[in-house]
Amino acid sequence: MISEENGDYNSLTSETRMPSLLALRCFESAARLENFARAADELHLTPGAISRAVRLLEEDLGVDLFERRGRRVFLTDAGRRLAKATSEGLGLMTQAVREIRTDARRARQLVLSCEPTLLMRWLIPRWSDFQTLHPGLDIHLVAGGGPFSFNQGIDLAIRRDDFPCPPGYHTETLFPEQVGPVCRPEKADQWFGKNRKSLLPSALLLQTASRPTAWHEWAYAKQLPAPEMEMQSFEHFYFSIQAAVAGLGVAIGPWHLVRDDIQSGVLAAPLGFVEDGSRYCLLSPTAPRPGSVEMALLEWLQTVG
Known part of the structure; x- marks a missing residue:
């Protein structure tokens, strides 16, 4: 009697036992x-590993899930049934994981990465305004430029669109990039002439190693020949702009990096500014949801931009 009960129990557990989750993912x-x-490429495995996982799953279930014809495979009726179920199940798990991670991220401090010079010269001077408008929102600012990954502890990033954005990243435009030559006001006549309509050959141009083609991009946007004057190079925009403030030469100044100095009279822009075809964006893993911290930040950034 006992052996019969154990037999029924073992039969029941055998029928309800789930196959390996890895095997189901491969399938x-x-x-x-x-x-x-292609499945191997997607899961970063070898085709042999995918084939073995599927074969073990078929042996476990006691049915063929694929009909193999040479190098091609086609789902059987049983395979189609399982494919529908696994797709729905993994989709539900993926959605739940995404929501849990999003909720966990909202429960802790958000990390916003911003290009260093933009952070120092534009965002930080205005950050108290954001904190006044949203006193309960906790966002940590960090400096960073170029490509990045949201797996590196970054929740949001402000970047110029000068590198390929990874697929799946959500992008919101903040403002177009505008550039123009800037210098000390008292040096403008010396380097731009009395009429201030063009750069003179005597002007010493300041450029940055982080964007070495900035002068050429400005000239192209203005439909002018590329400048051929002597150039002095600095490592970052911040240094080249500071050199212009010190009266060392003429820097190519992005508007958002020099606007405060222009408005205070520390720098002059004799030829004005022109859009160079690029833009600054807020990047996030998913689209900001209405009422979220991300949406509050996006709306504020677009307003102050």
Whole structure:
């Protein structure tokens, strides 16, 4: 009697026991793509590993999930049933993980990465305004430029769109980039002439190693020939702008980096500013939701931009 009960119990557990989650993940990818090699690329495995995982799953279930014809595979009826179920199940798990991570991120301090010179010369001087408007929001500012990953502890990033954005990143335009030559006001006649309509050959141009083509991009946007004057190079925009403030030469100044100095009279822009075709953006893992911290920040950035 006892042995019969154990037999029924063992039969029940055998029928309800779930296969390996890894095997199901391999099968779902192979079923969706109908190709073991492409599934291997997606999961960063070898085609042999995908094939073995699927074969073990078939042995576990006691049915063929794929019909193999040479190098091609096609789902059987059982395979289609399982593919539908695994796709829905993994989709639910993915959504739950995303929501849990989002909730956890909102429960802690958000990290906003911003290009260093933009952070120092534009964002930080205005940050108290954001804190006054949103006193309960906790956002940590860090300096960083160029490509990055949201797996590096960054929740949001402000970047110029001068590098390929990874697929899946959400992008919101903040403002177009505008550039123009800037110098000390008292040096303007010396380097731009009395009429201040063009750069004179005597002007010493200041450029930055982080954007070495900035002068050429400005000239192209203004439909002017590329400047051929002597140039002195600095490591970052911050240094070249400070050199212009010190009267050492003429820097190519992005508007948002020099606007405070222009408005205070520390710098002059004799030829004005022109859009160079690039833009600054707020990047996030997903689109900001209405009422979220991310949306509050986005709306404020677009206002002050």
